[in-house]
Amino acid sequence: MPQQGLVVFAKNKKRVSAFYQQTLGLDVIESESSHDLLRDKVYEVVIHTIPRKYAAGLAISKPPEPREATPFKPTFVVNSLAQVRSAAEATGGYLKTEAGAWHFRGHVVLGGWDPEGNIVQFKQAE
Template identity: 80%
Template sequence: MLQQGLVVFAKNKKRVSAFYQQTLALAVEESDTSHDLLRGHGYEVVIHTIPRKYAAGIAIEKPPKPREETPFKPTFVVASLADVRRAVEETGGYLKPDTGAWHFRGHTVLDGWDPEGNVVQFKQPE
């Protein structure tokens, strides 16, 4: 099966991995101290630990602020934005309010971010 992939570098691999597992209903296929390989629904997401010497210089606020300076925003089609919202709340991420949703090409679209502020977009088919 062809998998679309994404690598997310994380200061806290466990927390960020839980976010993607729950919001995208992905299974942990492989895990060690350096990374978690998550797969399911045509996605392959690798959560890779940032080396300590670099991670020490990264501050993650609580709640996390979005890292809007990056030129990339991954987009995922999901069955239910309501399910994503529950998963986001359980794992320390953020999803914009439903009033901030827009409609684009047959999908209801909402942006959010993971527990470290990496911006992610979720799209539910209408």
């Protein structure tokens, strides 16, 4: 069973789910109109649909503006930041350039955001 979990609320469940599937290599374990359950051996991510009455008031720009005013930033260890960058771009997300990378406890760390601007961080072992 996964050891780490995250729930992401999304206006466009399909698009946000694709971002996390591709950037983290997660499998779809369950897919309902209300949510997608994504999982591998380490991570479990639930993409939960924002109810229509709330989603109607949310505007997601194209490209999405990062939601910097959040107190949370999930961080994921990945095998390849280059693969994450390709997956993020393919699914409407963003990963900062290598020039924006920093080094922390034996990892190269880059921030980015998903297709709805939710902040996320990825790190690769050096």
